[in-house]
Structures are given as C-alpha cells and as structure tokens.
Amino acid sequence: MLFVGDDWALDHHDVEIQDQAGRRLGKARLPEGVEGVARLHGLLARFLPEDAEPSQVLIGIETDRGPWVAALVAAGYRVFAVNPRQAARARDRLGVSGAKSDAGDAHVLADLVRTDAHQLPQVAEDSDLADGVQALTRAHQALIWDRARHVLRLQATLRDYFPAALEAFADLAEPEALELLGKAPDPDRAARLSRSQIAAALKRARRRDIEGKTTAIQAALRAPALGRGPVLTAASAAVTRSSISVISALTTEIAQLETEVKAHFGQHPDTGIYLSQPGLGQILGARVLAEFGDDPHRYASAKARKNYAGTSPLTIASGRKRTVRARFVRNDRLVDALTRQAQSALRASPGARACYDALRARGIGHQAALRQLANRLVGILHGCLTTSTHYNEATAWPQATTTSQNRQQPAAA
Structure with a gap:
C-alpha cells in the first residue's frame, strides 16, 4: 500500500508518498495538467510492485472536483476528499509550532489518509451525465441568485430617486416592469407613458385584467411624489437602464439554462x-x-x-x-x-x-x-x-x- 498526500494549488501540486510504516518514500512538486499526472504515475511506479493494483494507492486531497481528481479516479487510485477543517486539525496534531508550508500540508494529508482512511469519504464515482447535470443546475441557480442581487440594487436605486416605480411594480424582475422602466427610467417620462404603452407591455407579459392593471400602474406613476435634482435624477436613470439591461440578460440566460437542465436531467435513468x-x-x-x-x-x-x-x-x-x-x-x-x-x-x-x-x-x-x-x-x-x-x-x-x-x-x- 502507498499513501499519497496531495496539496493542490491553481498551477501545481505538492505530493508526498509514504509506506505503511509512515516512512517518506518520495516527494515532488508537480505541474497541473497532463504532464503533472504523468509524472505522478511515474513516481508511484517506482515504489509499487509490478503486480500491484492501482487500488493499492490511497490519495488524500482537499477537493473532490476538477480534471486532476477525475484523472486520479479514472486511473483506479482510491481518492479521499479531506475537508480543510480536518486537515487543519491534523496539522495541529502533528505539530504545535504553527509552521505551515505546501510540502508540510502534503505530509499531513499523506499521514491522515494512512491512519484514518476508514473515516474519510472516498470521492464518489458519479456518472458523466450526473456531473453534467450538476454543472448546469449550479450555474442555473447561481444566475438566479445573481439576478436577485441586481433586482435588490435596482430597488435601492429607485427608492432613492423614483419611489413611485416601487408602488407601480410589485416585482421589478417581471417583464412588464423591465420594459416600461427601460422606456421611462425617470419620473417625468414615466408620468407621460400612455395607457396603450402600458397595456401593450402587459399583453406581451401575458397578464390578466389588463385594464385594471393599466389603470393602477398609470395612477402610481402619475401620483404626486417628492423628487430629486435634475442631475442626480439623470444619473440615477442611467444606472437604472444599466441594471435593467443586466437583469434582462440574466433572465434570458436563466431561461436557456433551464431548457438545458431539463434536457440533461431527462436523459438520466433515475429521472x-x-x-x-x-x-x-x-x-x-x-x-x-x-x-x-x-x-x-x-x-x-x-x-x-x-x-x-x-x-x-x-x-x-x-x-x-x-x-x-x-x-x-x-x-x-x-x-x-x-x-x-x-x-x-x-x-x-x-x-x-x-x-x-x-x-x-x-x-x-x-x-x-x-x-x-x-x-x-x-x-x-x-x-x-x-x-x-x-x-x-x-x-x-x-x-x-x-x-x-x-x-x-x-x-x-
């Protein structure tokens, strides 16, 4: 059995190889990518018997994702994802001086996987389709969160110079709100919006009770309200238009990713x-x-x-x-x-x-x-x-x- 600690960084990996007695057999700094994986295979081959199986190599690393981890799993090695908190506690167990280095962390990971592999989660061998679904769902959800942040920023901007817009539109992410505020991002232009313009936006958004909603929106936009200076109002209107463009783009991408999520999810046998x-x-x-x-x-x-x-x-x-x-x-x-x-x-x-x-x-x-x-x-x-x-x-x-x-x-x- 060989035990490997892999302390990874963006462009390199510090590795240490130990035997079952905890003796260091070798260590190296390997580059990220194909060259680094090939050098790791060669380094392990120096210490493994010819008839040994890849499963006799146990590797501890503080991640369970990425091409490097996938290559190690594909090679047949047993890869264990070590939580950074566990690695930090193990470092304290092996030394009290507070010293820290990449090579030292590789030593800690190798020692940890040698003594506590039975307590550590082995990297799951999920299918490529499941990994694809995960990439899509996480990106889809991240875009939804990003849109929510931009909507909150837009809400804060409008509250400062155009609070009537918040009365007119309950949800600033709705298509009619984005369309009408894009046309009229300041109080003066919003008050001049006609009933036909408002109704057309509501129709494109497929809303019900168009007449009632049109009346309510127009009344809110034309209601008397406190204003700000012309320069600040013009600057805030420019910020509003920018925010609306970002929110609209995010909404489009969210819809496209949603289609991709459904398509990939539908291909999985457990759907x-x-x-x-x-x-x-x-x-x-x-x-x-x-x-x-x-x-x-x-x-x-x-x-x-x-x-x-x-x-x-x-x-x-x-x-x-x-x-x-x-x-x-x-x-x-x-x-x-x-x-x-x-x-x-x-x-x-x-x-x-x-x-x-x-x-x-x-x-x-x-x-x-x-x-x-x-x-x-x-x-x-x-x-x-x-x-x-x-x-x-x-x-x-x-x-x-x-x-x-x-x-x-x-x-x-």
Whole structure:
C-alpha cells in the first residue's frame, strides 16, 4: 500500500508518498495538467510492485472536483476528499509550532489518509451525465441568485430617486416592469407613458385584467411624489437602464439554462424515480440528483444520505448534557432544494401534510417541521433509489393512508 498526500494549488501540486510504516518514500512538486499526472504515475511506479493494483494507492486531497481528481479516479487510485477543517486539525496534531508550508500540508494529508482512511469519504464515482447535470443546475441557480442581487440594487436605486416605480411594480424582475422602466427610467417620462404603452407591455407579459392593471400602474406613476435634482435624477436613470439591461440578460440566460437542465436531467435513468417524489419537478429534481450524485455505493444507508443532506439532527452529548440541534455544516444547495421539496409536498402528498401537521401540533416551529419532513422525504427517496421503484403514497405513509381511508368509510348503520 502507498499513501499519497496531495496539496493542490491553481498551477501545481505538492505530493508526498509514504509506506505503511509512515516512512517518506518520495516527494515532488508537480505541474497541473497532463504532464503533472504523468509524472505522478511515474513516481508511484517506482515504489509499487509490478503486480500491484492501482487500488493499492490511497490519495488524500482537499477537493473532490476538477480534471486532476477525475484523472486520479479514472486511473483506479482510491481518492479521499479531506475537508480543510480536518486537515487543519491534523496539522495541529502533528505539530504545535504553527509552521505551515505546501510540502508540510502534503505530509499531513499523506499521514491522515494512512491512519484514518476508514473515516474519510472516498470521492464518489458519479456518472458523466450526473456531473453534467450538476454543472448546469449550479450555474442555473447561481444566475438566479445573481439576478436577485441586481433586482435588490435596482430597488435601492429607485427608492432613492423614483419611489413611485416601487408602488407601480410589485416585482421589478417581471417583464412588464423591465420594459416600461427601460422606456421611462425617470419620473417625468414615466408620468407621460400612455395607457396603450402600458397595456401593450402587459399583453406581451401575458397578464390578466389588463385594464385594471393599466389603470393602477398609470395612477402610481402619475401620483404626486417628492423628487430629486435634475442631475442626480439623470444619473440615477442611467444606472437604472444599466441594471435593467443586466437583469434582462440574466433572465434570458436563466431561461436557456433551464431548457438545458431539463434536457440533461431527462436523459438520466433515475429521472422517473425523482419525478415520482412528491414536491419534485424537473428543476428541483435535477438539483437533488446533482447534489446527491448517482454513485450507487456512495451512501451505505438512508441515515448516511440524510447526514450528507444535512436534514438529520445533530446530537451533542457530554456527561449529563445532551443537546439536539440542526446541522449547519452542510451542502446549502441541497438543503435549499430539499426544503423547497418539503414545502411543495404539503400540497402534493396527504401523508407529508399529515406528518407536518403532527409536528406542528407538538409545538415544533414551521422551519423545524419542514426540516424534519425533508428528512423523512430523503429516507423515502433513498428507499426508492435503492430498490429502483417509484414513489407510492401508501407505502411511504402507511399510517396516514390507513387513517385517511378510515375517515372516508361511512359510519355503520
């Protein structure tokens, strides 16, 4: 067995190779890319017997992503993703001087994977399709977050010189708001917008009650309001036009990425299982698949999947003190998707609704109840993926289904 610590940087990797006794066999600084991987293969070949398997090489590295990690996994090495916090604690364990270097970190990682590989998560061998879905869903969600930030900035700008626009448009990201503010980014021009211009924008946005909305928007834009100086107003109008251009471009790209997410997600063999789950549509289902991955051996049990999801409670017990609280070290993207699923499942699943109501009846708060419901749904999803079966309401919530059926039965005469 060989144990390798790999301290990575943007353009190079410091590696150290140890044997089972912890003796350093070799170390090197390797360049990022094909040349570096080839040199690592050659370095390992110097210390491995000819009949050795690649799986006899254990590599610790503080990431689970990127071409370098993918190349190591493809070569057959066992690669372990070490959390930076774990590496920092291990560094403190091996020395108290506070010294730190890239070569020293490689030594720490090699020693850690040699002694504690059984405690470390091995890099999952997700399919290329799952990795593609993850890249798309993360980019899609990042653009949505970026748009929300720009909308908030636009809102702050308008509040400073054109508060009537905030009264006229409840959501500045809506297409009619962007179109009309783009045409009239200052109070004077907005007051001169005709009913036909406003109505046309509402029609293009496919709104209902166009006459009523037109009247309300025009009244808000023409209402008396405090103003600012002409120079500041002109400058703020220019800022508004710029923000609208950015928001419009982001909206277009979000729609395009959404199409790509649905197309890639639809190609995955587990799509039907995910879409059968209550509260999961194509976008949320794709996000959950992307963050969980599709390596069938990654989660040994439903509990392991729940722990990774961050929905299971965290117990802290010491002496007579015992505390149970929510997990805060977690995959925030996955938690966001699972919480949204739980919220949607309240309408889609009678069993989920009954579970949530029972939790609330015990005095548990809304967010805590949603988290516990999401934890149950993760367990149900794990069972469906393990057995390759679609969601079934009666199987998932047998007690709730039986109670509902008993209520629907007519009373005996």
